[in-house]
Amino acid sequence: xxxxxxxxxxxxxxxxxxxxxxxxxxxxxxxxxxxxxxxxxxxxxxxxxxxxxxxxxxxxxxxxxxxxxxxxxxxxxxxxxxxxxxxxxxxxxxxxxxxxxxxxxxxxxxxxxxxxxxxxxxxxxxxxxxxxxxxxxxxxxxxxxxxxxxxxxxxxxxxxxxxxxxxxxxxxxxxxxxxxxxxxxxxxxxxxxxxxxxxxxxxxxxxxxxxxxxxxxxxxxxxxxxxxxxxxxxxxxxxxxxxxxxxxxxxxxxxxxxxxxxxxxxxxxxxxx
Amino acid sequence: xxxxxxxxxxxxxxxxxxxxxxxxxxxxxxxxxxxxxxxxxxxxxxxxxxxxxxxxxxxxxxxxxxxxxxxxxxxxxxxxxxxxxxxxxxxxxxxxxxxxxxxxxxxxxxxxxxxxxxxxxxxxxxxxxxxxxxxxxxxxxxxxxxxxxxxxxxxxxxxxxxxxxxxxxxxxxxxxxxxxxxxxxxxxxxxxxxxxxxxxxxxxxxxxxxxxxxxxxxxxxxxxxxxxxxxxxxxxxxxxxxxxxxxxxxxxxxxxxxxxxxxxxxxxxxxxxxxxxxxxxxxxxxxxxxxxxxxxxxxxxxxxxxxxxxxxxxxxxxxxxxxxxxxxxxxxxxxxxxxxxxxxxxxxxxxxxxxxxxxxxxxxxxxxxxxxxxxxxxxxxxxxxxxxxxxxxxxxxxxxxxxxxxxxxxxxxxxxxxxxxxxxxxxxxxxxxxxxxxxxxxxxxxxxxxxxxxxxxxxxxxxxxxxxxxxxxxxxxxxxxxxxxxxxxxxxxxxxxxxxxxxxxxxxxxxxxxxxxxxxxxxxxxxxxxxxxxxxxxxxxxxxxxxxxxxxxxxxxxxxxxxxxxxxxxxxxxxxxxxxxxxxxxxxxxxxxxxxxxxxxxxxxxxxxxxxxxxxxxxxxxxxxxxxxxxxxxxxxxxxxxxxxxxxxxxxxxxxxxxxxxxxxxxxxxxxxxxxxxxxxxxxxxxxxxxxxxxxxxxxxxxxxxx
Numbered sequence: 001x002x003x004x005x006x007x008x009x010x011x012x013x014x015x016x017x018x019x020x021x022x023x024x025x026x027x028x029x030x031x032x033x034x035x036x037x038x039x040x041x042x043x044x045x046x047x048x049x050x051x052x053x054x055x056x057x058x059x060x061x062x063x064x065x066x067x068x069x070x071x072x073x074x075x076x077x078x079x080x081x082x083x084x085x086x087x088x089x090x091x092x093x094x095x096x097x098x099x100x101x102x103x104x105x106x107x108x109x110x111x112x113x114x115x116x117x118x119x120x121x122x123x124x125x126x127x128x129x130x131x132x133x134x135x136x137x138x139x140x141x142x143x144x145x146x147x148x149x150x151x152x153x154x155x156x157x158x159x160x161x162x163x164x165x166x167x168x169x170x171x172x173x174x175x176x177x178x179x180x181x182x183x184x185x186x187x188x189x190x191x192x193x194x195x196x197x198x199x200x201x202x203x204x205x206x207x208x209x210x211x212x213x214x215x216x217x218x219x220x221x222x223x224x225x226x227x228x229x230x231x232x233x234x235x236x237x238x239x240x241x242x243x244x245x246x247x248x249x250x251x252x253x254x255x256x257x258x259x260x261x262x263x264x265x266x267x268x269x270x271x272x273x
Numbered sequence: 274x275x276x277x278x279x280x281x282x283x284x285x286x287x288x289x290x291x292x293x294x295x296x297x298x299x300x301x302x303x304x305x306x307x308x309x310x311x312x313x314x315x316x317x318x319x320x321x322x323x324x325x326x327x328x329x330x331x332x333x334x335x336x337x338x339x340x341x342x343x344x345x346x347x348x349x350x351x352x353x354x355x356x357x358x359x360x361x362x363x364x365x366x367x368x369x370x371x372x373x374x375x376x377x378x379x380x381x382x383x384x385x386x387x388x389x390x391x392x393x394x395x396x397x398x399x400x401x402x403x404x405x406x407x408x409x410x411x412x413x414x415x416x417x418x419x420x421x422x423x424x425x426x427x428x429x430x431x432x433x434x435x436x437x438x439x440x441x442x443x444x445x446x447x448x449x450x451x452x453x454x455x456x457x458x459x460x461x462x463x464x465x466x467x468x469x470x471x472x473x474x475x476x477x478x479x480x481x482x483x484x485x486x487x488x489x490x491x492x493x494x495x496x497x498x499x500x501x502x503x504x505x506x507x508x509x510x511x512x513x514x515x516x517x518x519x520x521x522x523x524x525x526x527x528x529x530x531x532x533x534x535x536x537x538x539x540x541x542x543x544x545x546x547x548x549x550x551x552x553x554x555x556x557x558x559x560x561x562x563x564x565x566x567x568x569x570x571x572x573x574x575x576x577x578x579x580x581x582x583x584x585x586x587x588x589x590x591x592x593x594x595x596x597x598x599x600x601x602x603x604x605x606x607x608x609x610x611x612x613x614x615x616x617x618x619x620x621x622x623x624x625x626x627x628x629x630x631x632x633x634x635x636x637x638x639x640x641x642x643x644x645x646x647x648x649x650x651x652x653x654x655x656x657x658x659x660x661x662x663x664x665x666x667x668x669x670x671x672x673x674x675x676x677x678x679x680x681x682x683x684x685x686x687x688x689x690x691x692x693x694x695x696x697x698x699x700x701x702x703x704x705x706x707x708x709x710x711x712x713x714x715x716x717x718x719x720x721x722x723x724x725x726x727x728x729x730x731x732x733x734x735x736x737x738x739x740x741x742x743x744x745x746x747x748x749x750x751x752x753x754x755x756x757x758x759x760x761x762x763x764x765x766x767x768x769x770x771x772x773x774x775x776x777x778x779x780x781x782x783x784x785x786x787x788x789x790x791x792x793x794x795x796x797x798x799x800x801x802x803x804x805x806x807x808x809x810x811x812x813x814x815x816x817x818x819x820x821x822x823x824x825x826x827x828x829x830x831x832x833x834x835x836x837x838x839x840x841x842x843x844x845x846x847x848x849x850x851x852x853x854x855x856x857x858x859x860x861x862x863x864x865x866x867x868x869x870x871x872x873x874x875x876x877x878x879x880x881x882x883x884x885x886x887x888x889x890x891x892x893x894x895x896x897x898x899x900x901x902x903x904x905x906x907x908x909x910x911x912x913x914x915x916x917x918x919x920x921x922x923x924x925x926x927x928x929x930x931x932x933x934x935x936x937x938x939x940x941x942x943x944x945x946x947x948x949x950x951x952x953x954x955x956x957x958x959x960x961x962x963x964x965x966x967x968x969x970x971x972x973x974x975x976x977x978x979x980x
């Protein structure tokens with residue numbers, strides 16, 4: 001990068017920072033005069049400048065007669081959407097699986113401070129907080145991360161939200177499963193001269209991305225995984241190369257030991273390299 | 274440093290001065306700087322568990338490296354950071370770092386105001402899974418190379434040849450990125466604009482295997498065809514993306530996303546001739562035509578993508594639609610591709626969706642959706658003698674297009690004032706595969722494959738959510754799938770699915786959850802046809818059945834005001850059954866072929882995991898904790914004939930367990946200063962791959978300062 005470019009970037013960055021600190025509005029003080037804890041937590045949260053009534057409905061009755069009986073409602077998804085519907089990442093929330101399940105935003109997000117996962121068991125010791133939250137509900141998926149072959153989410157290499165968008169659903173997605181996987185696994189995406197059709201269709205035909213007792217996240221161990229689609233030719237796989245000859249464990253144990261180009265090849269139709 | 278660089282830094286700093294001053298003043302109010310700084314020392318020691326310096330089974334995904342360069346025993350220092358600054362009026366700066374040694378760390382920084390946001394992140398992680406693959410390479414496994422293969426004229430591959438030069442097999446991946454966002458508050462509350470850069474670098478060594486063709490190394494070369502070698506990795510990916518979202522006059526939401534991504538592989542691309550030496554040493558020679566055969570070539574590639582999305586929410590209805598397109602092209606080619614004038618490797622994708630939802634009456638909502646995808650292979654075709662349907666074994670099948678159309682309707686009953694709901698729906702997925710088959714008389718034929726043009730699958734489902742009382746939530750989702758056209762073995766001719774879970778949460782923090790999942794998928798609709806194309810004889814059908822059970826329960830609760838405990842138990846069983854089918858000759862022949870079902874084979878593998886955890890605040894200053902997890906996988910990979918053959922190897926079954934014990938204590942000297950220690954013991958036992966059995970001890974001590 002040239003010095004001129006560095007200068008331009010530094011100047012633009014500085015200008016942005018300066019713009020950022022211009023005018024602010026005052027928070028409503030009526031609520032905070034009683035709710036000390038909320039006042040403190042609001043102050044450091046992203047909603048620090050918002051009026052309480054922006055999110056909490058029913059404050060009129062509470063102000064007229066303060067007490068637990070008139071406690072304002074906690075914000076539901078609709079209250080959050082009055083602002084966040086305009087976010088590009090949340091504009092299709094209505095059609096997400098989480099929305100259809102009736103989840104409120106507050107079940108994952110703390111409005112004032114980041115939400116800590118509750119009821120997380122020993123198996124859910126993820127290094128990132130968002131995966132912990134996901135694991136508090138998706139126990140079935142959590143169990144798969146304890147399997148011998150798994151994506152290293154617990155180990156901190158990635159997070160549930162690296163692959164899943166909790167604010168949108170499959171119905172409103174513009175990426176197929178293969179495209180989702182090759183956002184990180186570019187080396188297998190080719191395009192290859194010789195393709196393996198299931199690789200083009202859907203990575204999850206062969207792999208379970210969360211975890212598997214089989215090596216390489218395979219849905220089913222080799223050779224069964226391969227034999228569901230392929231017959232074995234005696235001429236090439238039998239010990240003697242004769243019809244109905246014995247096919248030994250050396251061949252059956254790991255099809256990809258020979259067909260190493262299983263994701264596609266630049267030259268070989270048999271996907272051996 | 275050059276004068277211009279000094280000048281640029283000075284200008285940047287001077288423009289930031291008002292900002293810093295403003296923030297400093299504000300920090301005297303309700304905001305301020307808070308956070309935790311936690312230096313820590315980790316000591317570890319491993320025994321057994323694989324190839325020592327190459328790869329320890331317990332370090333498969335969690336590699337540790339001592340400051341003294343040893344991954345088996347040693348120590349390292351690291352630092353966890355969690356810093357946050359807020360001016361109390363919506364401006365915040367946060368900095369987080371998690372450090373678990375040189376090979377496992379992550380960090381992020383984020384600056385936000387109501388008008389702009391700037392962020393950056395990195396993540397570095399090492400895996401050694403490939404090293405474990407190397408340990409289990411064929412010539413290092415009982416039965417990996419069958420002694421029945423005597424060499425010349427014995428099958429196709431006689432024995433495995435290892436050309437590894439002793440590399441350390443590992444993959445280091447470093448993800449990084451930065452972005453800036455101009456928020457709506459800056460753009461008249463109408464639009465936001467974001468610019469991001471994401472990337473990664475992936476370096477290391479893996480182990481690759483291949484089999485040379487029948488004539489590549491000369492006649493009777495069965496004993497040298499099957500080989501493995503060290504394959505280096507050196508890849509980078511860089512993606513620039515821009516996102517624009519707007520809500521013009523508040524009428525609707527609009528979003529545009531565009532990205533340009535470049536993937537480059539800089540590692541050496543091996544060719545068969547690179548192994549001419551060991552082949553020659555065995556008395557054979559790499560043939561002239563085979564010398565340039567590229568082994569596991571990874572092309573550089575470029576992906577450009579654009580998408581637009583629209584959504585509109587009415588009082589009683591919502592609409593959303595989107596359209597996306599992408600073009601993936603390769604930027605590097607092998608010598609053989611160039612010689613064959615294969616000048617373009619290109620995949621073009623187009624997708625769109627439209628979703629609608631309407632509230633018919635206050636308690637009933639109806640929705641419908643349509644989703645379309647089209648993947649088109651625009652690569653050079655045909656390409657000389659490299660890729661042509663006219664020549665046998667130069668093309669089995671080319672997937673020219675893959676069109677998917679998915680649509681469905683659903684209705685949801687959610688009684689007014691109730692938190693329970695019941696949805697009923699139907700959806701249909703159609704796949705249309707446009708492919709070109711080999712036209713040579715001897716070429717692969719459609720009736721000798723289990724892959725067809727169309728798949729049409731339907732699914733009806735119910736989704737029930739009940740919240741009968743405070744704290745209790747029950748989900749029940751049964752569904753039934755059936756295909757009126759089966760196009761591939763993985764399609765469900767019919768399938769029954771059930772997902773159920775229940776959660777009970779009390780106000781005092783007790784949480785009980787149970788779940789059960791069941792999936793029974795069957796497909797017996799695809800056949801191989803024996804004989805010739807002109808004179809078919811009989812069909813041999815593949816009969817697949819896959820049954821998946823998953824169940825679990827967990828309970829976490831405050832046993833006393835000072836003791837929190839949790840227990841969880843999970844079980845998964847995958848029962849997969851298929852026919853083991855062979856053919857007497859290859860499908861690449863005009864002669865009559867005979868398919869034969871050798872037997873029906875099944876694979877049943879169970880996985881259990883148990884987790885126990887507790888923490889006890891013994892005094893105001895001392896908190897102790899303990900946890901134990903067990904994960905056990907056991908089952909057979911196959912039954913019958915396949916199992917008998919695999920029995921001579923280590924791959925006939927899965928049988929392993931992992932025990933992890935963690936004991937910890939944290940002592941708070943003051944509210945701001947605490948000392949924590951944790952001891953972890955892990956033991957992995959593999960009853961099949963005995964050499965992978967091993968243990969590891971880890972002791973971590975950290976001093977946390979909070980402010």
